[in-house]
Amino acid sequence: MTISPKPVTDLRSALDLLSQYENEVITTDEPVDPIAELSGIYRYVGAHGTCKRPTKLGPAMIFNNIKGYTDMRVLIGLLSSRKRVSRMLGTTPEKLAFALRDSVAHPIPPVVIAPQNAKCQEVVHLASDPDFDILKLLPAPTNTPEDAGPYFTLGMCYGADPDTGEHDVTIHRLCVQSKDEITMYFVPGRHLDVFRQKYESRNQPMPISISIGVDPAIEIAACFEPPTTPLGFDELSIAGALRGQAVELSQCVSVNARAIANAEVVIEGELLPNVRIREDQNTNTGKAMPEFPGYTGEAKAELPVIKVKAITHRQHPILQTCIGPSDEHTNMAGIPTEASILSMVERALPGFVQNVHCPSPGTGKYLAVIQVKKSTMNDEGRQRQAALLAFSAFSELKHVILVDEDIEIFDMNDVMWAMTTRYQGDVSTIFIPGVRCHPLDPSSDPAFSPSIRAHGIACKTIFDCTVPFAMKGSFHRSEFLEVDVDRFIPGFSDSKGG
Template sequence: MSRLNDQNASAATDMVAALETLKGCPADAGHFLIKSGFSPDQAAADFVESYAGVPATPRGGTEPAVLYQQRNQPDLLFGLYGCERRIRGWLPALAGCRMTKTAPSLAPVSPIHVKSDHQRWDQIDLGGLPFPQITTRDAGPYITMGFVMAGEAGQNLALSAHRMLVLGPDLLGISMLTSRHLRHMAQRAGEQGESLPISINIGVPPAVAIASATGTAHLPSRLDKLSLAGALAKAPIAISQGPDDGAFYLSRSAIVLHGELLADTTTEAIAPAPPGVTMPEFLGYDGHAGAPLQLIKLNSISQRPNAMMQAVVGPGREQSAILGLGGALSLALGLDEGLLAENAFDLRFSYAGGGMLLLFVALKDGHTTPLEPLARQMIDICPFVKTVVFVDQDVDLSSEEDMLWAMTTRANLAQDCHPVQGFAPMRMDPSQGDAWAKQKGYTPTRCYVDATVPPSCRSAASRSFV
């Protein structure tokens, strides 16, 4: 076992190293601010009011990384991932590369076991950490950038981000979708009458944040999420054994909560919060308190020296960038390699859809696959996708204006917007709800937009300056 060496840390494998790259960085690539005099709740409110972008607010542009200094607690960091270009620049495998070209060639880089520099707290008290309550409607303070890890490798590894409600000094409630691998592992443990040992990692390496946003079910057999993170970083991710032979954790996480995922549950709608409401979701609307939260019991807390607490406000450019890069990576890894190579020039999820609902696809010149089955396969892999917009490869997917230009001048939406039937509506999107359908008089469905130039019209529709 090697010893953790900060001199070998890169922006891809260490959040602190990534933050250092923003100091003195040009404003158009994102920047770094330090503010003081804000409580955790006030810091969240200030970030929303001053910096958060679409879909949290109508504000365009990148989000800066803002460090809110705290008294007697770790400082609170918002906005680190508020720029897709910034994140790509930290990840050697993605910097300056098209996702469709990079993903199929990613080779796994296994994690390394190291002796961590984490310091164990004398007492277990979540009150010692600056968890913000994002809105007054929330049930309480939430962990919003907690990456839960169970197992170590392969099918025995779960690594995913979840929102977790702070219920007491050593107790959390976690929200998990039914499709999550972590939930399946917890169910198997519960069936054997056992709890599931886990670590909750806060302030993780950027490569881990993106890899964790991919879908486990569609990863090729050569990759799990830790070896995928290593592939993105082109360097191994450091992991360590938890205290008292507990669950493994990410050695370069700023703060780690060590504990067990129990079979017991609790409600998320806790008075005086409005019934049925949780903290804002990734699309910019309040969440729904539906399924019970599963309980997590902590047995220790550890942190690196001078640790920072990372958080997000729920929706916004930061959350959208993480989800969008993870989703595009999932598609590029999950689609049939021949289908991908023959048809897709590049893939990108728009901030406007929270990084999940609105997918841009640039098609290769001379592609032959019909668009409806291609869109359907993409929705099968990324089931939150609502709209797929197909364009030609001369359109810049990273420019929302260029996408609108293509949709305006290379499509007649009344004819070129086509339904993709057979997918269940998503309740997080208001326009897919029952009340919306009743008022509008139609059944919500997914769709794709053909904003490509017909082959016979290409000479008349070529760009003047490209």
């Protein structure tokens, strides 16, 4: 099948591109309830990742008929397939990390356009309207029946440092609490939280925009973290580099903030200083929502509050959402992690690391498979140095598996084969105990192991599944005759890529 490439500039053009491929996006007109049912359906269709089985890798899905809403569609699973992400970014699944690494090195800053050209403001709803209600306007999904409430899971939260004016964009857990209030969960260290704390120390509200339904390049770029993107680095410039043109922003209509101009939906508001709300105050479930490790997070007792001032959107908008434990999260978190590790190790060990993969079972954050090539005896031991560099590049990384250049790192069966035949637990495992990792890993807790001093601390581990250089001659894989399979099965080579 010959595909004519189309430039992707927003969500709709990304969907147009994917429509040229078979079974990448499917739609349904069957009425669906956004409360638990929508996610319950997609769990079977294409969530994959760390979702409870049965689940599978499948197409993105658009629900055209949302119960209680006359002019609103919901898209889920757009980024759940690595191949789908690569198609939308104009590369291959194996080269995604390289494309992102290069984009970080050549950023294109965003630009602000005139308000009349902002598609995201085709329709405006102000909170001053007595009938204003977030959930009457937007079908925020509830992933499971025990969630704390309806959540926006793919909002590009964009704010500025009050001292420098530097901007940052990140994705956060956003729970609707009332007709004009949303709680916002910050994992410690997030840059937007640094900005928020500066405002709060002055008892001032922080203006913020939440753009939903944007160019997938923005969603991927927003998930970069330090040290690749230090405080003050605007990740929208990475998305600009991926597209070869600046991301366009628009001034918000109700607060002094900027939003992504061609977003499907924008929520405008202010993070209130010194105001906190219990996340599950409306349900008392004690639970928040399913998170990327595959477990439901606990509801937080005190979270900062966004006072919503306006909601703007395009005509016939598409609200985009995701399931926390799905491969959509794996790809958003994992591909930038791969790029960050590649960048770090290439500077220290040029040409040694061949590729990096943060696979689905590792949630995109906790596990990295690093492929190395030992060319001389002097390369022995450098594989472990590469793992140490990976841990320093990405603090939330928990495990690193090291493999040789003949292992297909995007095939976990091949990686496990390397662990079976090229690994001995007593000499091939390196433990680094007592290191800060990620608070959503339930095993990183003193109750799990007395070696853990506080919640969120873990034992980082290197699994060296590489062959000692002196023994490489004894570990050659069986070689088969190279043949032209198309001669026997016409079109076989074209079908391999799917």
